[in-house]
Amino acid sequence: MRPQKPHAEIAAANPRRGGAVLVMVLVACVLVLSAQAQVRGGRGTVLQSWMLSASAPVAAAVGALSRGVSNAISSTQALFHAREENERLKKDLDARELELFRLRAEARQGAENLRMLGQGASLPGVVGSVPVLLIEHRAGVHGALIGAGSADGVVPGSPLAVPAGLVGRVVTVGRGVSRAQLLLDSSAAAGARIARTGELGVLRGDGRGAMILNNIATTSSIARGDLIESAGIDGIYPRGVPIGRVESVSRGSKLFLEIRVAPTADFSRLTDVLLLAPSPAVRENAETAKGAPR
Amino acid sequence: MKIGRIALLLGAAVVLEFFVGRSPYRGFLPVDWFLLATAAVARSGDFVRAVATGATAGALEDAVLSQPLIGMNAFAKAIIGYALTLVSVRVVFGGAVAVGAALAAASLANEAIVGLLSALLSQSPIVLVSRDALWRAAATGVAGGAFESAWNFPWGEWWHRRRLRRLR
Numbered sequence: 001m002r003p004q005k006p007h008a009e010i011a012a013a014n015p016r017r018g019g020a021v022l023v024m025v026l027v028a029c030v031l032v033l034s035a036q037a038q039v040r041g042g043r044g045t046v047l048q049s050w051m052l053s054a055s056a057p058v059a060a061a062v063g064a065l066s067r068g069v070s071n072a073i074s075s076t077q078a079l080f081h082a083r084e085e086n087e088r089l090k091k092d093l094d095a096r097e098l099e100l101f102r103l104r105a106e107a108r109q110g111a112e113n114l115r116m117l118g119q120g121a122s123l124p125g126v127v128g129s130v131p132v133l134l135i136e137h138r139a140g141v142h143g144a145l146i147g148a149g150s151a152d153g154v155v156p157g158s159p160l161a162v163p164a165g166l167v168g169r170v171v172t173v174g175r176g177v178s179r180a181q182l183l184l185d186s187s188a189a190a191g192a193r194i195a196r197t198g199e200l201g202v203l204r205g206d207g208r209g210a211m212i213l214n215n216i217a218t219t220s221s222i223a224r225g226d227l228i229e230s231a232g233i234d235g236i237y238p239r240g241v242p243i244g245r246v247e248s249v250s251r252g253s254k255l256f257l258e259i260r261v262a263p264t265a266d267f268s269r270l271t272d273v274l275l276l277a278p279s280p281a282v283r284e285n286a287e288t289a290k291g292a293p294r
Numbered sequence: 295m296k297i298g299r300i301a302l303l304l305g306a307a308v309v310l311e312f313f314v315g316r317s318p319y320r321g322f323l324p325v326d327w328f329l330l331a332t333a334a335v336a337r338s339g340d341f342v343r344a345v346a347t348g349a350t351a352g353a354l355e356d357a358v359l360s361q362p363l364i365g366m367n368a369f370a371k372a373i374i375g376y377a378l379t380l381v382s383v384r385v386v387f388g389g390a391v392a393v394g395a396a397l398a399a400a401s402l403a404n405e406a407i408v409g410l411l412s413a414l415l416s417q418s419p420i421v422l423v424s425r426d427a428l429w430r431a432a433a434t435g436v437a438g439g440a441f442e443s444a445w446n447f448p449w450g451e452w453w454h455r456r457r458l459r460r461l462r
Contacts, residue, residue, distance in 0.1 A: 015380060018341020022376045025349040029369035033415055036363045054357070062312035069313075 112272050116163065123161055124238045125277030127153065132270045133177065142184040142205060144168070146273060149176040157236055157282035160273045165242040165264035166190070166230055167273050183243065184209055184267060191234035192243055192261075194220070195227040203228065203243060203261065211244055213259040220257060222249055228261050235281035295338045300347050303331040308354055324430040325437045326401050328355045332371050333397055333438060336378035348375025363415055370407035374400050388446075394439030401431035 113129040130148035148154050150173050158170040160180055168182035181188050186207030193200050194213075199222070201215040216222060226246040232239025244261040252258040307327035314323050328351035336344040352368030378400060405427040413420035 015341050015376075015383070018345055018376055018379065021342045022345045022372055025345055025372040026369055029349070029352075029365040029372065032365040033363050033369070033411065036365070036415075058308060059312055062309050066313045 127275040142182040144180045149174045158278045159276040162265045191231040193231040211261040307331040326434045332375045339383045344375035344379040348372040366411045370404045390439035390443040393442040394435035397438035398431040398435030401434040
């Protein structure tokens, strides 16, 4: 950098010299203004015209640049707006899809209930249709959770069935959910009858997806394909509800036949079950338990 | 301040005036860039160059903004250049706030002088201070304060520290 001369610095910092320059500039300005003021109201002066012409290219170039930058900013803003709108619309769509899913499920459930009730008209004492929430097959245990509880009038021991046949019974009741024991459970049992011959026996689940009919004497004429239905002698299940068909009959080592029964109800496709009215014995037990002091 | 640097300042002021004036955000940034250029020169304490710069900046402003009478802003900014130089030489003050306040006051003075000249020469109604003028003064003051802060900021030291932090 070139050092400034000392006298020049003094002169520059001298307000008198600056004042003189200021006065000259102001006088020049006033003269220019006065010259222009004489022609005001006209189409402008030559000076103005010249100034405008001189500044036009700069104005055009910088204006174009400014327009470009403004457009870029606007585009960026629009992009952000579009993103926000996209997010909002996605959320909206998700909510609507959820609503649609819920409504479809409700409609399906309603239709299924109607179908079940229509088909189950032949079953005795149908209270209503309840959805199956969960089915459990584990170590011989065959259970299910159903979406109805004490609030819906379910009591322990209420039989469950589908139009095709008996399914099981309610064992534990919650307020809105209950636990049911299926007939396939290894500890489940029901009084059964051979529909063709009328012979009575006890049906037990084998824990492996089939049932065993016990207490049928070897003198019985039971054959493969015979219908087994509930006998109504156990105090739990109503009489005359189909349970299964005889799959195989073999002579056991003792006095009774060994009969395997295949369930008529498709346990693998249980989505809804019909809740049957509990037998008078079960109802009486439930009322007794309710009134008993704890 | 060297003449080349003054020319650069004035050129930057013209460019910024067009740039911001063309943009849709001009309402938010009504900064008097020519006044800032004048103030930057006045800061050096050179009366002659400050007055000349003010006059040139004002003339350019008149031309750029297509004022009905070229010379009004030149007149006003020449006076402001002189006054700001006087302030920078005689009064010891600094800091972004003080500089911003001085520039806001200068902007208001500029508006008042132009309004007065316009009323005198064009017989137009006299408008010394308006809401736009206040907003323009505020924007100019904020911009000036920001430039002052940036000018005084120890960028070299900051950069050095930043590099050291990265190396660690």
